[in-house]
Amino acid sequence: MIQRLSNSLRKPGVHWCWVGAVTDNQVTIKAKIREDIINQYIQIKYNTNSRFFETQDSLNSLRGIQKTSLDGQIATFNLNNLAEDKKYYYVIIAGGRRYPENHGDYLTFKTVKIHKKYNFAIGCSSCAGGHRLDPLLDDGVSNKKIFDVIRKYDTPPLALFIHMGDLHYRNDIVNEETNIDDYRTNYEEVMTQDKQRNLYQNLPLAYIWDDHDYGPNNSDTTHALKYIASKAYREQVPHYYLEEPVDEASKTGAIYQSFVIGRVRFIMTDNRFYKDKLPEENSSIGNSILGTRQKKWFFEQLRQGKVNQNANKERLTIWVNSIPWIAGGEGFETKDAWDRYPVERREIANFIKDNEIDKLLMISGDAHMLAVDDGEEGSANSYAENGGGSFPIIHAASLDSNPSVKGGPYNGAKYIINPNEEDVERGAIKGRKQWGVLHFTDDGNKIEVKVELKKKNKTKIEQVFEF
Numbered sequence: 001m002i003q004r005l006s007n008s009l010r011k012p013g014v015h016w017c018w019v020g021a022v023t024d025n026q027v028t029i030k031a032k033i034r035e036d037i038i039n040q041y042i043q044i045k046y047n048t049n050s051r052f053f054e055t056q057d058s059l060n061s062l063r064g065i066q067k068t069s070l071d072g073q074i075a076t077f078n079l080n081n082l083a084e085d086k087k088y089y090y091v092i093i094a095g096g097r098r099y100p101e102n103h104g105d106y107l108t109f110k111t112v113k114i115h116k117k118y119n120f121a122i123g124c125s126s127c128a129g130g131h132r133l134d135p136l137l138d139d140g141v142s143n144k145k146i147f148d149v150i151r152k153y154d155t156p157p158l159a160l161f162i163h164m165g166d167l168h169y170r171n172d173i174v175n176e177e178t179n180i181d182d183y184r185t186n187y188e189e190v191m192t193q194d195k196q197r198n199l200y201q202n203l204p205l206a207y208i209w210d211d212h213d214y215g216p217n218n219s220d221t222t223h224a225l226k227y228i229a230s231k232a233y234r235e236q237v238p239h240y241y242l243e244e245p246v247d248e249a250s251k252t253g254a255i256y257q258s259f260v261i262g263r264v265r266f267i268m269t270d271n272r273f274y275k276d277k278l279p280e281e282n283s284s285i286g287n288s289i290l291g292t293r294q295k296k297w298f299f300e301q302l303r304q305g306k307v308n309q310n311a312n313k314e315r316l317t318i319w320v321n322s323i324p325w326i327a328g329g330e331g332f333e334t335k336d337a338w339d340r341y342p343v344e345r346r347e348i349a350n351f352i353k354d355n356e357i358d359k360l361l362m363i364s365g366d367a368h369m370l371a372v373d374d375g376e377e378g379s380a381n382s383y384a385e386n387g388g389g390s391f392p393i394i395h396a397a398s399l400d401s402n403p404s405v406k407g408g409p410y411n412g413a414k415y416i417i418n419p420n421e422e423d424v425e426r427g428a429i430k431g432r433k434q435w436g437v438l439h440f441t442d443d444g445n446k447i448e449v450k451v452e453l454k455k456k457n458k459t460k461i462e463q464v465f466e467f
């Protein structure tokens with residue numbers, strides 16, 4: 001008699017996983033484990049040689065490591081003592097089942113170099129889902145080919161993908177979150193889109209939220225579920241070290257983080273957790289986006305970058321700032337970006353000017369457009385007292401959301417490749433399937449950053465900066 005495999009044996013042990021917090025010798029991998037086997041043996045096997053993943057015997061010969069922690073259905077693996085700048089192959093084994101399922105299949109990640117001369121490229125973008133704005137046609141997540149385009153990009157293969165927020169728009173379209181399970185479901189919905197999953201399980205991710213994945217549209221520090229959003233982020237997302245614990249009593253839980261690749265420092269600010277509420281949408285200003293605690297950390301990061309630049313350990317700082325910085329002149333006002341917080345914007349610009357933070361580049365999402373502002377003559381970006389405090393700014397979005405333009409004007413219209421480009425407004429190209437590639441070429445002294453802002457594989461805006 002042929003025994004039928006029970007249903008549970010047929011189901012894979014792992015639903016999905018993603019890779020993050022990549023350094024020269026570590027990565028973090030988080031995997032969602034099937035609920036009925038979370039108490040069984042869960043391990044990851046990894047090696048720089050793909051040969052180990054071809055057969056059951058070769059896989060058995062490879063020693064695995066156990067999960068570092070288990071939080072609900074999410075297993076966290078912290079892989080240490082890795083070799084720098086090396087490609088690794090991995091599979092996860094849970095409940096006796098391999099993920100991915102078939103012999104010969106595996107997932108990959110690559111480590112980087114830190115505080116050394118290093119040539120590398122990163123991808124960046126934001127805003128995926130919700131382009132139909134109709135609950136019958138749209139579930140607020142995206143599974144478009146753009147995620148395959150990013151994964152397959154190979155000139156050169158990317159070291160990292162920075163997701164600058166709005167991982168989904170489920171709160172706009174399905175319903176607003178009311179508890180932590182809603183947040184978990186949102187991550188689940190994103191990760192069950194195979195094109196997104198394939199990207200995040202094979203390319204290290206650095207992800208910071210914006211309004212839609214933190215709470216509802218234009219959400220701020222008054223968002224009632226902010227501690228729950230933060231708890232869910234920590235549970236579900238592989239992230240770099242977080243300075244703040246989630247603690248309602250001390251009102252902490254923001255998710256700002258920083259890391260270094262090559263001689264480039266990346267600072268990702270959380271522009272939602274501490275953001276003051278604007279009393280009225282169209283006619284008011286707020287005090288702070290970053291909040292006191294984060295701002296202190298941010299200035300310390302800028303200072304540390306400068307110290308390391310003086311010691312030649314670093315050469316450039318990148319501020320990952322989700323929302324538009326250049327905004328506010330007549331006709332260029334926004335509903336909730338930096339023009340609504342002019343006092344803090346001036347304070348930051350003054351700090352940059354006074355401390356001679358002259359090797360700084362900003363990358364932003366939020367607005368569903370591509371744009372460059374070179375921070376030079378004619379730039380609106382000079383917000384310090386008596387002018388100055390400027391730097392180049394890159395906008396790279398949207399992955400898959402309705403075309404829009406915010407803030408500006410952006411003085412980089414001159415870098416648009418096709419003079420007859422459609423959908424250009426204020427120097428920006430509105431659209432979806434859009435993203436950016438930053439190529440860093442380090443000669444040991446200067447770093448050249450070639451910025452390519454793309455629609456799918458086609459470069460629409462290109463400019464080279466030297467720091």
Ligand SMILES: [Fe+2]
Binds near residue numbers: 127165367
């Ligand atoms: Fe967005």
